[in-house]
Amino acid sequence: MSVILPGSYDPVTKGHLDIIRRAAEKYDEVYVVVFTNPKKEYMFSVEDRVRMLMLATDDLDNVLVSYSNGLVIDYMTDHEISKIIKGYRTEEDLEWEREQAEWNYEHGRYETELWKCRDGLEDVSSTAAREAIMENEPLDMLPEKVVEYIENTANEKIKKIDEKIRKALNATDIAPRLKINQFSLTPCRLGVPQAVTAVNYGGEGKGLTIYFIGDYVESGDVTFDDVTFIHHYRDGKFTENQISLEKTMLSDGSLTYCYKDDDFLISPYKASTMKESQECFGIRFKPNGNTRKFLDITVVIAPNENFVDGQCCWYVWAHYPSKRRFVEERNRERFEHLPEEIAKRFIINPEDFDLD
Secondary structure (H helix, E strand, O other), X not given: OEEEEEEOOOOOOHHXXXXXXXXXXXXXXXXXXXXXXXXXXXXXXXXXXXXXXXXHOOOOOOEEEEEEOXXXXXXXXHHOOOEEEEEEOOXXXXXXXXXXXXXXXXXHOOEEEEEEXXXXXXXXXXXXXXHHHHOOOOOOOOOHHHXXXXXXXXXXXXXXXXXXXXXXXXXXXXXXXXXXXXXXXXXXXXXXXXXXXXXXXXXXXXXXXXXXXXXXXXXXXXXXXXXXXXXXXXXXXXXXXXXXXXXXXXXXXXXXXXXXXXXXEEXXXXXXXXXXXXXXXXXXXEEEEOHHHHHHOEEEEEEOOOXXXXXXXXXXXXXXXXXXXXXXXXHHHHHHHOOHHHHHHHOOOHHHOOOO
């Protein structure tokens, strides 16, 4: 049987490669196809993405790498492919993939198998990889051959960071330096779990503090339930511990919901491998209260040592100039890349939030 693994692969990650390898073990012929949308901007060209996929899968004889700018179901019909394989990392991903699977079955009668990523790969995504590239961070979530390709032959716009990548991969800062590595581009929803985690790209340290900041703390408009500290280890194991938040005052006089663990040991940075993922830690929570304030939810994860320079921060519109622009751009992206009847289910209503 032949199957297809469609995606943008901008770029291919260790998470993608794990799903590809599992498919290659189960099925006779695996098509890994880069699908493009002319209205969308990509970091890498189609040619680069295809080459990186070929490098990452060069030891898999039954994998065929190709590209298309059409529909998945049309490609399947043209190449007599039987089934779609898609991976997912989170419940949000699963909901999204189910919607697309329903559309593909309704319009092409093609079934989709949805595979959960392996433990330890939940935080690996192309979005996080692109962010790491733009900010000159280590590329440990990418296959080794892909990292080499990026360093040596990728687009001219990122060649200038080659030397910085090499240095970062071998860097051992004296103090911890945290970076958000798991985040969502979907606004928090009432009573629905949200997770934010960080990776340490610096040296070792002791003590960790996590803050929720914003005007909603002082007003009490937003509160959090089922708050859990999560810790993923390099060997794939993880721990989850229920915690309590305390309302405390910061040096500027503002109030915050805070969790502090003075005994938490932050391990020094070490590049991950195909057998080991990057260690990460953070918080999972369910927001409650005034949903109009949910775009304001901001999480700060800070090491007690190197507190200012080592901390990292997440809020859902962090990569956009404003909350309003975030809503506009996210809605546009949905309509561009999904059939309209599916996209409408994921549209963010600007009237639901305080945008100014």
